[in-house]
Amino acid sequence: MRKDINGKIIEIIKGDITRQDDMEAIVNAANARLLTGGGVAGAIYRAAGPELVKESEPLGPIKPDEAVITKAYNLPNQYIIHCLGPVYGLDKPEDILLANCYRNSLQLADNKGIASIAFPAISTGAFGYPLAGAAAVALNTITDQTETLENVKIIRMVLFSETDLNTHVEILQDIFGR
Numbered sequence: 515m516r517k518d519i520n521g522k523i524i525e526i527i528k529g530d531i532t533r534q535d536d537m538e539a540i541v542n543a544a545n546a547r548l549l550t551g552g553g554v555a556g557a558i559y560r561a562a563g564p565e566l567v568k569e570s571e572p573l574g575p576i577k578p579d580e581a582v583i584t585k586a587y588n589l590p591n592q593y594i595i596h597c598l599g600p601v602y603g604l605d606k607p608e609d610i611l612l613a614n615c616y617r618n619s620l621q622l623a624d625n626k627g628i629a630s631i632a633f634p635a636i637s638t639g640a641f642g643y644p645l646a647g648a649a650a651v652a653l654n655t656i657t658d659q660t661e662t663l664e665n666v667k668i669i670r671m672v673l674f675s676e677t678d679l680n681t682h683v684e685i686l687q688d689i690f691g692r
């Protein structure tokens with residue numbers, strides 16, 4: 515699914531965040547210490563290679579909603595933006611922290627002059643954020659941010675399963691139907 519708004523494109527696809535060859539930056543669903551982990555972080559650190567942790571670890575620890583940027587090493591992208599999402603039920607208010615995570619990542623990308631960025635569904639795996647709630651926060655925040663971004667032109671959400679994809683498609687349709 516693809517929507518044009520404020521001269522920007524929002525895309526939603528099913529796929530693997532480490533296989534977004536046409537994107538300048540990808541976002542990592544990070545842990546506070548900026549080390550490898552499971553899920554998205556595990557896949558990104560494996561694909562980027564051992565140089566990534568040498569650059570990322572000294573930038574940590576980070577707080578929920580904070581975003582930092584590194585190079586992407588063996589990944590096909592130029593940059594990785596690492597954002598720590600909220601742990602559902604622990605880091606509060608979850609919706610604000612998750613929205614800030616998307617906003618801060620987009621702002622950081624924009625300040626760097628990045629034109630294309632791909633996000634996974636931050637906090638919806640190990641951190642336990644219910645998918646539909648997280649999708650609404652993510653897509654409303656991304657849609658709102660299209661008004662202010664100057665360099666970022668394409669924002670893609672990459673979902674790992676068909677179910678997650680369908681939830682995001684329905685929510686983006688609702689946002690644009692309003």
Ligand code: AR6
Pocket residue numbers: 529530531532543544545546549550551552553554555556557599634635636637638639640641642643672673674678
């Ligand atoms: N590409 C796209 N999406 C993926 C991929 C992939 N390769 N792998 C998993 N997902 P998670 P979190 C989906 O757990 O909840 C890590 O261990 C997955 O299905 O990666 O923010 C870190 O070290 C889910 O919907 O991120 C942290 O400690 C979504 O990506 C912690 O987990 C996010 O799942 C972060 O937890």
